[in-house]
Amino acid sequence: MIGIFDSGIGGLTVVKAFRELVAEYSLLYFGDTARMPYGTKSSETLLRYARQNTEWLLAHGAQMIVVACNSASAAATVQLRKAFPDVPFFGVVTPAVEAAIAATKNGRIGLVGTRATVASGMYESYAEKLSGGKAKVVSVACPLLVPLVEEGWLDSGETKRIIRKYVHPLRAKGVDTLVLGCTHYPLLKSLFQQKIGNGVALVDSAEAQAASVAHFLNNHPEWEKKLSKKKKDAFYVSDLTPQFQKTALRLLGESVTLHKVDFGK
């Protein structure tokens, strides 16, 4: 199975993108709702959580791991590859940066994400490296957007004002491409487009990540054969409340059964 983990239920936007691109494979999803969010925490703590989540997924049948959470991906993907050398890992930063470099004309890329993602500096350094110094990333941490999405305030006046405030410095810098660098932001896509302007290309990191997995499977028939195609997805979380169920429906666009597992001591 394709294993996928996230800080919580935000990663369901990646599942949604998967269902459009690599619909035939079975997914094993783990959302660490008991310790979410990740975007406010240190890279050291995120690395510890990412290892534990990976171990859980591997123990329950995952053969490759998708790190859906941008914060965990920025903090841990490189180290996870070293710690589990036989397991393919799919982060979100590289595919999102590649999509942004392909989209930008003036080389000025904006990034919106959590505090942890922005603090990691990964988008900046990958863009520098992958573009040979031609593309620069300007980033803004948007810590209020995850709670707003989780509350379902997707179209409220407050959310609009807060997004306008967040993208203001990116407009001022003249970015022509904006990376939505958090699993929750696809639900705010049209608001972002409206506030940053129609001339700016938006890169959805969830879509970019799903495309990178599809690309890998198309080019690695041995992996494509290994994976189950029974198409039986399973969703596990470390904590469960009625609100998480509601948010899951909002993010995936369809109802899903979340199973609670005992996780952590």
Add this chain to the structure above:
Amino acid sequence: MIGIFDSGIGGLTVVKAFRELVAEYSLLYFGDTARMPYGTKSSETLLRYARQNTEWLLAHGAQMIVVACNSASAAATVQLRKAFPDVPFFGVVTPAVEAAIAATKNGRIGLVGTRATVASGMYESYAEKLSGGKAKVVSVACPLLVPLVEEGWLDSGETKRIIRKYVHPLRAKGVDTLVLGCTHYPLLKSLFQQKIGNGVALVDSAEAQAASVAHFLNNHPEWEKKLSKKKKDAFYVSDLTPQFQKTALRLLGESVTLHKVDFGK
């Protein structure tokens, strides 16, 4: 020492209230920043966290435990008293309800708190019990306020609008008393007063809790003697980022050194 735990650094508002009322005692503070916030999580998970935090504090010299977090207090104080029968526990719900009953004239008490605190129904049932059925609690979950305080948006237009929206149903119900049932809300006290109206009495749960500890110590000289009066406070957290340090300064009103401990597996 007096042990005190919270989901994160919000409990520093309780420390601040302590310093005014029981300033001579040493405090041992533990903030579970690696797993915060608590207000969005289930009572089962909060009980598990509360037990672990209590064990940590007792192992590090605490003789009594203050559960600063309203969400943890509502979910776990009763069970903690059963699990650790020799340890005095101080929750926040009972003192806050007592203060609200003393303040209300029309018996209509409003409560603002996290989703977990409101979902517990503890404020409602304690108010019913302690007032002999005379006082009723109307509650509103305000999940966006903790992130707004942690971001330092204490006086922004968005925060004002959001608070107005939250207190609207409480105004409509004619409450004459409002319990600020979360460690973060003392920083929004004047905004709450402004939006709910000057005629409404505000009860700060952090102050009510500190007063209940002071009352206990004044009436239990054996405990008063047992506790260290060297006045050496120590602050531990399960995760540490620059943002947590900033928030600590904001909540306590003075600079404090946070020490990170390895916690959880």
